Amino acid sequence: MPALMIQGCTSDAGKSTLVAGLCRVLKRRRLPVAPFKPQNMALNSAVTPDGGEIGRAQALQAMAAGIPPSVHMNPVLLKPDTDTGAQVILQGRVLGNLEALAYHDYKPRAATAVFDSWNRLREQYSHLLVEGAGSPAEINLRAGDIANMGFAERADCPVILIADIDKGGVFAHLVGTLALLSASEQARVKGFVINRFRGDIRLLQGGLDWLEQYSGKPVLGVLPYLHGLHLDAEDALPVSVPDAPAAQARRFRVILPLLPHLSNHTDFEPLRLHPQVELVYVRHQASIPPGDLIILPGSKNVGFDFNWLRTQGWEHAIQRHLRYGGKLIGICGGLQMLGRAIHDPLGLEGPAASHAGLGLLALETTLEPAKCLTNRTGWLNLTGPAASTRVSGYEIHAGRSQGPALQDPALLLVPEAGGCPEPEGARSADGQILATYLHGLFDQPDALQALLGWAGLHAPAPFAINAIRETQLERLADTLEQHLAIERILDLMA
Numbered sequence: 001m002p003a004l005m006i007q008g009c010t011s012d013a014g015k016s017t018l019v020a021g022l023c024r025v026l027k028r029r030r031l032p033v034a035p036f037k038p039q040n041m042a043l044n045s046a047v048t049p050d051g052g053e054i055g056r057a058q059a060l061q062a063m064a065a066g067i068p069p070s071v072h073m074n075p076v077l078l079k080p081d082t083d084t085g086a087q088v089i090l091q092g093r094v095l096g097n098l099e100a101l102a103y104h105d106y107k108p109r110a111a112t113a114v115f116d117s118w119n120r121l122r123e124q125y126s127h128l129l130v131e132g133a134g135s136p137a138e139i140n141l142r143a144g145d146i147a148n149m150g151f152a153e154r155a156d157c158p159v160i161l162i163a164d165i166d167k168g169g170v171f172a173h174l175v176g177t178l179a180l181l182s183a184s185e186q187a188r189v190k191g192f193v194i195n196r197f198r199g200d201i202r203l204l205q206g207g208l209d210w211l212e213q214y215s216g217k218p219v220l221g222v223l224p225y226l227h228g229l230h231l232d233a234e235d236a237l238p239v240s241v242p243d244a245p246a247a248q249a250r251r252f253r254v255i256l257p258l259l260p261h262l263s264n265h266t267d268f269e270p271l272r273l274h275p276q277v278e279l280v281y282v283r284h285q286a287s288i289p290p291g292d293l294i295i296l297p298g299s300k301n302v303g304f305d306f307n308w309l310r311t312q313g314w315e316h317a318i319q320r321h322l323r324y325g326g327k328l329i330g331i332c333g334g335l336q337m338l339g340r341a342i343h344d345p346l347g348l349e350g351p352a353a354s355h356a357g358l359g360l361l362a363l364e365t366t367l368e369p370a371k372c373l374t375n376r377t378g379w380l381n382l383t384g385p386a387a388s389t390r391v392s393g394y395e396i397h398a399g400r401s402q403g404p405a406l407q408d409p410a411l412l413l414v415p416e417a418g419g420c421p422e423p424e425g426a427r428s429a430d431g432q433i434l435a436t437y438l439h440g441l442f443d444q445p446d447a448l449q450a451l452l453g454w455a456g457l458h459a460p461a462p463f464a465i466n467a468i469r470e471t472q473l474e475r476l477a478d479t480l481e482q483h484l485a486i487e488r489i490l491d492l493m494a
Helices: 015-028 056-065 100-124 149-155 170-179 183-188 205-215 245-249 265-273 302-311 314-323 333-338 445-455 465-483 486-493
Strands: 003-008 033-036 039-041 045-047 053-055 076-080 085-090 093-099 127-131 159-164 189-197 219-224 252-257 277-282 293-296 327-331 341-344 353-356 364-380 390-402 411-413 422-424 433-436
Touching: 003 015, 003 149, 003 486, 015 033, 015 056, 015 127, 015 189, 015 465, 033 056, 033 100, 045 056, 045 364, 045 390, 053 056, 053 076, 056 127, 056 465, 076 100, 085 100, 093 100, 093 364, 100 127, 100 149, 127 149, 149 183, 159 170, 170 189, 170 205, 183 189, 189 205, 189 486, 205 219, 219 465, 252 265, 252 445, 265 277, 265 465, 293 314, 293 333, 302 314, 302 333, 302 341, 302 353, 314 327, 327 333, 327 445, 333 390, 333 433, 364 422, 364 445, 390 445
Parallel strands: 003 127, 003 159, 033 127, 039 076, 159 189, 189 219, 252 277, 252 293, 293 327, 327 433, 341 364
Antiparallel strands: 045 053, 076 085, 085 093, 341 353, 364 390, 364 411, 411 422
């Protein structure tokens, strides 16, 4: 069947972006196409309509293809919770936590899930676009590989290598990667794409000619550096150029701690891109600036990250912020940190322990093996202009919170089985703190506008992040149509 795999010389070479753009190009041509990533390591995830969990990048690629996301688009998702271990999710469901060496031994069983999902997608779609992970030249990971060439060989899938010229050394990346592949893998590589080029293409032409002559493989396109391209990141934080200080001073400032195990930072893309908002991630040992709104984000290791917060001075900064009337939002792990305690009796995120929380909300959280994965809709349970504003999002958490604070909920959600609205989250009696398990809280324009107004922004402008995503996908597809040999790529797929 028509299929093509995009592999990168490095992480962040542009694999996810190229697959998303090609999905949109094929959708324009009315070709039923689906994305597929055999194995993904990322802390940004999404909930599928059937209640499974996949990488956020694959959900965006499904959007580009015009189809609903499925657990089979990312059958293996690894969510790191320590430097040597990760939660393993197979076909949308949690298998458990494994150390790196243990997962290496588990990969043959994971491969069964990978090819089961691959075959299911083959039955539903006529074209599949596959994304590799990291680099196929990682010698230490080649045994039992299911993420790159190991998958491509078994699935008999042609491969395009993409490299990022903006980082420098692009010809060394491509030639070196090719040299470290086996003869059959080298033959499987059908061409190259160079990403993020700035300048006059004529200055690059000599290098392109040399590369084609040396390797015997074509350069299928040179993609320009797309300034201001905003697509949900697979895992890494987006790099943005800060505005001039004078412009920043007139904007509403939202500050977040850059937690060591920060998860689902795509929650905050609407804030990062909002024209009236300055979003500031505060890094390790950086001074904590004053802000209008503080957000405690999600975490894959809540106890560890909360202890890190304390060492960085965030507890004092939050108390000072509240004394001066500032607003505070906790999302998922951030909700748990706002409570009195976080209990991990089974050692799900490290050694079994209990951690004292900030104590700003009368609730306690116990981590449990079962994970809540669900898409939800409902309303904000606030007073004033923000009252009863529609919200939608998704829950991804393994904690169960209890306590009197939950009797004053932040949201009222539509129950899955029908009936009366269900209370969710909590808010403080003084109206300064809002906490919820709902990710994607800012994606709906009305909810974003209402929450910014609640937090103190005067006359917040409407801002629709999903419309921005659509615009950016169209811009990306236009760029690929202009700078890639699309017909040649379609021939490769066939």
